Amino acid sequence: MINRDKIRLISNPVVLQNLCKMRAEDTDTQNVRIATRKITRCLLYEASKNLPLVDTRVKTPLTEFTAKTIDPNINLIISPILRAGLIFTDEAIDILPQACIRHIGMYRDEKTLKPVWYYNKVPMETPNPENFYIYITDPMLATGNSLLAAIELYTSKGIPVQNIKCICIIAAPEGIENIQKHYPDIEIITAAIDDHLNEKGYIVPGMGDAGDRIFNT
Ligand code: URA
Secondary structure: OOOHHHEEEOOOHHHHHHHHHHHOOOOOHHHHHHHHHHHHHHHHHHHHHHOOEEEEEEEOOOOEEEEEEEOOOOEEEEEEEEOHHHHHHHHHHHHOOOOEEOOEEEEEOOOOOOEEEEEEOOOOOOOOHHHEEEEEEOOEEOOOHHHHHHHHHHHOOOOOHHHEEEEOOEEOHHHHHHHHHHOOOOEEEEOEEOOEEOOOOOEEOOOOOHHHHHHOO
8 A cells, every 4th residue: 555645746737748748659769858857847846845945135126125045055966866867867957956966876687676786976975964855866666676775875874764855757556665665754756656567567557668768779
């Protein structure tokens, strides 16, 4: 059973239209990328709701007043799981220019469906871990094993689980259950919860292999 209270399902018409396009077998690579990026932007805006705000004085052409802005003292980290997670980065650095991008390289062993690390650019100092806000991005939440490994990497540095968001586009119930079994309080932001995983670990109906469809391989 999945706990829907911890899932933020973003299904506005713009997201639904682009989701339909990115899933369709006859959408070519260029249009898969365009549709996917439009969705990532919507999801990132949603994720940003947890960022702390501060008051700042602003002078408009008419007057001076106190406005809200994202706290400039936080450490915001976008962690794309290579390779499909990269599709989030252009939109992320566009709308959240203060973010650091920390790549996480994992591939899925096709037999065991377990993640195998090949690149980790996350050995950062975390002097005030409560000041870190982490968005782990991967368009497909399938078994959830890669995402779990990424979450563990950050929680092992003392970063509170409520500061970590998993941002995906299509999630399988099995993957959500796996994540929630280990981290019941973590928030998952997604555009769709699909039907099931097939015997090869693909999400059904899904979109096929997201990396292949985005990178034309
Ligand atoms: N990864 C993908 O790219 N697609 C799936 O359906 C599952 C995992």
